[in-house]
Ligand SMILES: *[C@@H]1O[C@H](CO)[C@@H](O)[C@H](O)[C@H]1NC(C)=O
Ligand SMILES: *[C@@H]1O[C@H](CO)[C@@H](O)[C@H](O)[C@H]1NC(C)=O
Ligand SMILES: *[C@@H]1O[C@H](CO)[C@@H](O)[C@H](O)[C@H]1NC(C)=O
């Protein structure tokens with residue numbers, strides 16, 4: 001009992017000395033979550049800040065059994081595994097991983113981790129953020145949480161090995177399948193760190209055609225018509241029947257300034273109303 005109290009006292013003292021953030025810093029009115037690690041650099045965090053209101057909250061030290069703090073978009077929390085130890089390859093993976101677009105991507109070297117790629121504020125580059133699945137879980141694009149229980153029978157831990165990639169296999173794609181989901185594929189790049197492949201993803205309802213280079217995402221057509229590209233709303237897929245009486249798809253791009261509206265199944269003008277565009281056209285002729 002006495003030892004426990006002493007430990008709590010020491011950790012409280014440590015907190016007072018080292019904590020980098022206070023409720024006033026993080027409990028802003030525009031905050032996106034209710035809990036935050038108490039240090040900007042979560043590797044140094046010792047507690048979580050729980051927010052109750054605008055600028056209000058309390059700092060709760062992490063227990064001895066869960067001494068670390070992990071950042072999550074749902075709310076930061078105390079954790080037993082050190083998210084910053086070198087084995088979790090936090091810094092390493094993030095610096096080697098190259099986003100190819102916005103969205104969720106598996107870490108090709110560790111099936112328990114995944115990245116969310118966003119653009120920086122200037123939209124000049126993609127920025128990856130690394131996430132760890134809960135213990136015993138692996139990346140799974142079809143589940144809402146992007147993680148699912150590891151199952152040795154389903155063999156659902158997917159990694160990509162580029163170790164034997166040579167200069168001349170650069171243009172060879174590797175399919176990464178998650179059950180019925182075949183949207184992800186990888187490319188070993190000669191000259192890059194040969195163990196770190198590039199990962200690509202096709203939009204929903206499409207499959208990559210890996211025989212072409214670069215790979216093309218083919219829509220899984222089941223009727224003719226126009227269908228949305230879930231990764232890029234300025235593009236859409238057209239399904240038609242080819243000369244062999246089979247469905248085939250082609251990717252098309254909306255006119256400049258327009259985006260595809262899946263309800264209307266057509267490109268619509270983004271900023272101005274349709275009427276304004278029509279009046280504009282009338283004036284021109
Ligand atoms: C935070 O931790 C890093 C190592 O993870 C260390 O180099 C740095 O000095 C620490 N910063 C503070 C303010 O404690
Ligand atoms: C993979 O990631 C998990 C979760 O972060 C981590 O516990 C594990 O050590 C990592 N494995 C390797 C080989 O880096
Ligand atoms: C955004 O652009 C401005 C000026 O063009 C630059 O000063 C700033 O560093 C850029 N920010 C990022 C995150 O790249």
Ligand SMILES: *[C@@H]1O[C@H](CO)[C@@H](O)[C@H](O)[C@H]1NC(C)=O
Pocket residue numbers: 161163164
């Ligand atoms: C790479 O090549 C070596 C030697 O040819 C072989 O022993 C090893 O199994 C290969 N590794 C992979 C992942 O293919």
Ligand SMILES: *[C@@H]1O[C@H](CO)[C@@H](O)[C@H](O)[C@H]1NC(C)=O
Pocket residue numbers: 166167168
């Ligand atoms: C790779 O291809 C180039 C030409 O494209 C050829 O000159 C070279 O010998 C090839 N290297 C290997 C290891 O096959």
Ligand SMILES: *[C@@H]1O[C@H](CO)[C@@H](O)[C@H](O)[C@H]1NC(C)=O
Pocket residue numbers: 261262263264
């Ligand atoms: C698509 O068009 C419908 C019908 O005009 C409209 O209600 C809906 O808001 C549009 N969707 C988007 C994402 O703009």
